[in-house]
Amino acid sequence: MRRFFIVFLLIALIIPVNAKAYEVPPVSAEAAEMMDADMPSFAEGLWHVIKTAFSKMEPDLASSIRLCMAAVGISMLISVLASIPGKSMECVNLAGLVGVCVLLLRSSDILIHSASDTITQISSYAQLLLPVITASSAAQGNITSSAALYTGTAFFDAILSKLISTALLPLVYIFLVLMIAECAVRVDSLQRLRELCKWLITWLLKTVLYIFTGYMSLTGVISGAADKTAIKAAKLTISGAVPIVGGILSDASETILVGAGVVKNSIGVYGLIALVATVILPFLRIAIMYLCLKLSSALCSLFTGNQISQLLQGFSDAMGMLLGMTGAVCLMFMISIVCFMKGVVI
């Protein structure tokens, strides 16, 4: 990151834009640790974040594997017990389910809270970054489009964050409860309710993202066109001026606007990497749990009737939904930053 700041400082000194006015907000300590001190380019900065995150995943991987292996162990035990004649199969299965639930509910709850905290963190960081990138984009001449992008991003962030915290996360808990109940009592209506929960979460996330992407595309076209027209009109005025004055005006405005563009892109690149650094650790933790649960569900299906396997599948579905929520919020801000960076070409 040191090199990035040096480059940023040099840019600030070389280009005639008040770069101090566009100071990027600091990331959380955990995310800052993940970012490269010498960030030579976007790809290398991103690669460093991913590499560091994977290197930190070892304990989480070990604990996820331990949990899932314990679940597989319980499943094997149930399988053995079920083969002994004279035992009530229902009771044995129920005991197995309770055992797996005890194992997984605590860690699932921790991961659900972690996803919720991450969404809040991304949202808070983006709320600090948005005004900076909006101002730097407007400084480049994208006045209408930057204001529209800011409004859209902030508004959709408010909707999505509120939706996740008030509806989708409680729905994940309900999904898990229904899953456990369904595995225990095997009632079809519970399965349908569970599927409804899953469909609702997926549909809501997709819909908000589709609307957001549509809004951003339309905003880009409409307000981008307005900015382009304004810039064209300005260029026309400049070219209509006395040649020497025209030269002075065009030189002055181009230097400032191009400089602002460089600052805006630097902020955008930093913002993208900061977002990835903020989200990657919890995202990977959930993803590892998701994969381990999927794998152990497949393994369990070899041993007993499919109740424990189905339960593990249900837990992995819940993790998948958390991944979807965290990913959706992060993706939304990434799309927004890229839209800001794209702006109107001068």
Added chain:
Amino acid sequence: MISTIATPLSMLKIKEFGDLEAEYVLQAEHTAAQGWAESKELIKERIIEHTRSYILEKAQALGANLEVEVELSDDDIPIPVAVSMIGKVSPYAKRSLTKIITEDLGIEKEKLTWI
């Protein structure tokens, strides 16, 4: 289960989102206007600097040692509209400079001040 989902949902108020939207529009417009104003100020400074350098260069070629102050119009694209020149200058240099400024920079003769 119904209360788990209904309680937080009941706290959602659609009207709040409408208010939020209006608030974000204001914030966005203010931030964008601030960014553009900053750029415009820098462009103005640069135009003044370039115009002054141009006049000083011509004045030096005519043997005049002047201090130059440039005034810009308030348009979206600011144009030099008035120039004040401070210092001793020969009648020939004054005539030549007046011609250069009015022809090259399009500034009216009446807007030139010699101090």
